[in-house]
Amino acid sequence: MLKTTRRALRALTPSLGRTMTRFGLGSPGAPHPTTHQTDQTGQEQADHDQISLESVLDIPVRDMSGDSTAARAIQDRGQFLARQDRWDELACDIRAADRARTVAPGGVLRAELLAYGARCDVVSAVDHVLTEGAEAQDPALLSGVMALEAVRQEHRHDPYVNLVVAQAHTDIGWAWQGAGKAATLPALHRQRCAAHFDRAAHLLEPFDAITLDSPAIAAAQCALLVRRAEPASRLADRYGDLIDLDPTNYRAMRALGAYLLPRAGGALGTLELEARRTAARTQSIWGAGGYAWVSFDAIAQDSAACNQVDVGFFIDGLHDIVAARPGQEMINLLAAYCAVTLRRDKDAGAPDSPRARIAACASWLIRDHLTELHPLIWAHAAQGFDNNARVTSPQRFAARGRADALRAIADQFRDDLDRGLRIIFTPDGPITVNA
Structure with missing residues (x-):
């Protein structure tokens, strides 16, 4: 045998x-x-635009x-x-x-x-x-x-x-x-x-x-x-066990939220309840971050879920995630999510809508915390972090992520760039110099 x-x-x-x-x-x-x-x-045209941005945005690029x-x-x-x-x-x-x-x-x-x-x-x-x-x-x-x-x-x-x-x-x-x-x-x-x-x-x-x-x-x-297709309550209980076993693993929290959407057999009320429960059970590690992690993919995929989210609680969660995990991989993930993933929806709503208010967090994430660029994370963000699709060319995929990131960064420094300044990202944050 x-x-x-x-x-x-x-x-x-x-x-x-x-x-x-x-x-x-x-x-x-x-x-x-x-x-x-x-x-x-x-x-x-895309190549030309990227070359133009690279001439005025100087940021280290992390080779993954x-x-x-x-x-x-x-x-x-x-x-x-x-x-x-x-x-x-x-x-x-x-x-x-x-x-x-x-x-x-x-x-x-x-x-x-x-x-x-x-x-x-x-x-x-x-x-x-x-x-x-x-x-x-x-x-x-x-x-x-x-x-x-x-x-x-x-x-x-x-x-x-x-x-x-x-x-x-x-x-x-x-x-x-x-x-x-x-x-x-x-x-x-x-x-x-x-x-x-x-x-x-x-x-x-x-x-x-x-x-x-x-x-x-x-x-x-x-x-x-x-x-x-187990009932949402059973799914939440089992994911709760998983989160308790490894509360540092935020991916389990993200999955829980996505699987509690109505399209997956869940309900928006259950999603909100479990996001708050998760925040409570992981408070010592993530602060309010557990609420943001459970809501993370759910509100990107479902407009109704986004419209019901507690925006203040979610944004507090983003700040607490940064405090708990200040590494550049995490900063790139959160910045790309706000600047790219949430803006994929053309019906994002008014400037004061929940989606727009969370997407606006890209500003402080980039200005206050970003010091290097991880192109692959930005490329995944443009696809909504879809696990089921394929990459036919990793080089082109990473290049698209880099281009998306440069455009998002340029948006945050548009006034400086329009005045002819150049943005240099240092370990202590971005500085402006004459071009």
Whole structure:
């Protein structure tokens, strides 16, 4: 059995075109937004505008390749240990990272990266053959996951081996669903999708995340609750458990808010209640930030949710987030959210609308706290931090993020620029000099 398992796992193509998906953690690191199509004339004008802005805006640009390389090295370790059938060692690594809540460069949890690396061969192979229009009987659709199931049989009582296999089933379920809605899928796709999700839930059911002190298992269970359309109250309770297990992980709070929207089966009243509850339970870490995190993606996606948000509480939350996490990665995230994500809605409303008042926070975030530019964060912000889309050219994607950021920064210094001044960002903040 083990030789068969090894051959099946190693024969799979190690393509990593799809990143970790549907963890129920909002924006898990590196989403894959789609590529915009721009005609040549428009691209030339955009390039000209960027060159003009770069001549008057001097801001250090952070190359994120180091973070990506470090995160990829962790993922590669998970992949290597799985290929070598060193599952005891892999489970030990995931358990240690999970209990320590270790975060990799770039903000993704180390346990998530290890677990994804362990299953990425299987998931990527299925994703590839489905994208290529494989027949339902194609052996690649089952051979990899059956190899993982064989591994799981030998480690059936280990929660972290079960976690890897369950997450593989979850990812494959989403691959069968694709970008469409479950109700419009062909019958076969619906059946395969449901079967994989059911299997994932069955594998995780015996394990109590709180008893195990495991945010990773709690997150995987939350992701399945979302797919199975559980009542909003149950979803909120389970996400509450996850947040209690790791209150420093703001991605869980963002996911909770998004999944409590009416379009996901929730209700605006429940969203507001849980945002306030989360702020109370995480006050010692985030201040009012818990309210902002739960509302973060929800108000960007839903105008009704935005219109009901307590703007003062949300803005207090932004200030408290900056106080708790003053690093430039966080400042870029919040500034890009206010300057780009919230302004994507053409019906943003009057200048005193909730959306406009929160978007205006870009001013103090950029003027008082920004010292360097992280283009990829701005690029993700332009796509609403969508986890389901893809990047066809990372270079063009980052370049668009850089251009969006420069325009947003220029907007904050328009009067200075119109007077012919140049803006230089120093470690102590921006200064103006003669151009």
